[in-house]
Amino acid sequence: MxxxxxxxxxxxxxxxxxxxxxxxxxxxxxxxxxxxxxxxxxxxxxxxxxxxxxxxxxxxxxxxxxxxxxxxxxxxxxxxxxxxxxxxxxxxxxxxxxxxxxxxxxxxxxxxxxxxxxxxxxxxxxxxxxxxxxxxxxxxxxxxxxxxxxxxxxxxxxxxxxxxxxxxxxxxxxxxxxxxxxxxxxxxxxxxxxxxxxxxxxxxxxxxxxxxxxxxxxxxxxxxxxxxxxxxxxxxxxxxxxxxxxxxxxxxxxxxxxxxxxxxxxxxxxxxxxxLSSGRELRTLRVPLDQVEARLEREQTGGALLKVLVEAPAGTATAGLKDRVLRLLPNALAVELSATQEDLTLPELRREGLSLLELYERFWQERRGELPQEQRAAFKQAQEAVQSHVEAADGEEGPAAEAAV
Structure with a gap:
């Protein structure tokens, strides 16, 4: 058989x-x-x-x-x-x-x-x-x-x-x-x-x-x-x-x-x-900020879908970065900042042991600066609502509990 x-x-x-x-x-x-x-x-x-x-x-x-x-x-x-x-x-x-x-x-x-x-x-x-x-x-x-x-x-x-x-x-x-x-x-x-x-x-x-x-x-x-x-x-x-x-x-x-x-x-x-031969290749490219144009212009990506990680020192201004990348690589689905290896050793960039709120604050700060109080309150409210929903679902039995999952 x-x-x-x-x-x-x-x-x-x-x-x-x-x-x-x-x-x-x-x-x-x-x-x-x-x-x-x-x-x-x-x-x-x-x-x-x-x-x-x-x-x-x-x-x-x-x-x-x-x-x-x-x-x-x-x-x-x-x-x-x-x-x-x-x-x-x-x-x-x-x-x-x-x-x-x-x-x-x-x-x-x-x-x-x-x-x-x-x-x-x-x-x-x-x-x-x-x-x-x-x-x-x-x-x-x-x-x-x-x-x-x-x-x-x-x-x-x-x-x-x-x-x-x-x-x-x-x-x-x-x-x-x-x-x-x-x-x-x-x-x-x-x-x-x-x-x-x-x-x-x-x-x-x-x-x-x-x-x-x-x-x-x-x-x-x-x-x-x-x-x-x-x-x-x-x-x-x-x-x-x-x-x-x-x-x-x-x-x-x-x-x-x-x-x-x-x-x-x-x-x-x-x-x-x-x-199997179907499906587009997914590729992740890592490039230093000061070499974005020089490196990406030489990339031969074919039909691949791309994620571009741009290495930049903490605090670097990156306005317009996504547009710069997309002009060179229209098939890029994601453009993200990535801390340099030297920066990753800094205590302020380590993520181990951080709460969800602290991680969110870090995310916001890297992209937009200080997290507004109203945004912090909205995040905490959403997090508490999700936690309450999960706890309620865990305590339920029957079809209502399954629907909650």
Missing amino acids: RVLHTADFHAGRVLRGFDRTPEIHAALTEIAELAASEKVDAVLVSGDLFDTANPSADAEKAIFDFFLQLRSHGIPSVAIAGNHDSAARLASVTELLGWVGVQLVAEVTADPAALVRHIPTRCGETLTVGALPYLSERRLIRGADLLGGEVSGWRQKYRQGMDFFLGRLAEGFQPGHVNMLMLHATLDGAQPSGSEKTMQFHLDNAYTISQQQLPASAQYVALGHIHRAQQASDAPLAHYPGSVIQLDFGEGGEKKQVNLVEVSPGQPARVTPIP
Whole structure:
């Protein structure tokens, strides 16, 4: 059996005001064509189809076109919701997508069988996928409660909760089938790109699971959530294919790919990465302030999207700097000041241990001078409102709490 594994489309992604959806659409078309040319039996999509809970019409078109292209090639697929997706929104189109061969698992329900999908393939073998959509701690507790799990002893213990679900998924594996597990989660030791924290991924210890928790009966674990392609476990074999284009400047320089997984029932899987060519390169340029024109005029950037870091001593006047850079590099999405290495050693420029308000004051001062009192008060009011909202959501139960998240 030949299975194509991909993840983290993030259709609808806007980077510094620049819509990346056309590039993502092109990448999905490339993946659908690869699925056909490689004669795969199924495609697995491990979450984050969309970048936001309320995607644009163009983002929805990119995703639905992808699944329609797979249908035109007669290739079934299984997809799960990620943390950027609206589980409820995807659940509303689950049956509709089923008509085009997509088995979409968006939410945990009271039926544990709904998390395990059995797919007859044209190679004559059956693919069984234990598909678990992204679960926050609150969703995990509620889902386990629906399935009869005893949650009182581990309400705040994410790993124990995941053990419960992973065990249920493994129970659905069948002898004589190709058995795979699909998750949108962070494994211990996974190496993130520089973009995950920017995109508010849950990467702290409270939201990770260990390789030892993965059921040994899974022949392949199809992971999503981390944007850098990598093997995350040997036994069972687990991989992140990574995002399909460079989504943020933290991913600059990364080569994007999908994974071709070849496997037979009861046999070890073999993974072959297939590179993707779609998507514009993201590059970060660092240049001293006194060399902006001389250096940038010589840059050969091609079609890359750029972030320009201009090194300037603290307190240097930089009026009109962004316009100077954009005249030379119209494809620059960001122009930022960066302290020189000598300045970074000064106590007044160190950031460790500073509060959010102190960091905001530092940010304002570097760009506009002294922070006005009314601006300081507005920031503190906004910060307190966010904190109150989070605390209230943490104390709630039921649909209202989920809506708050």
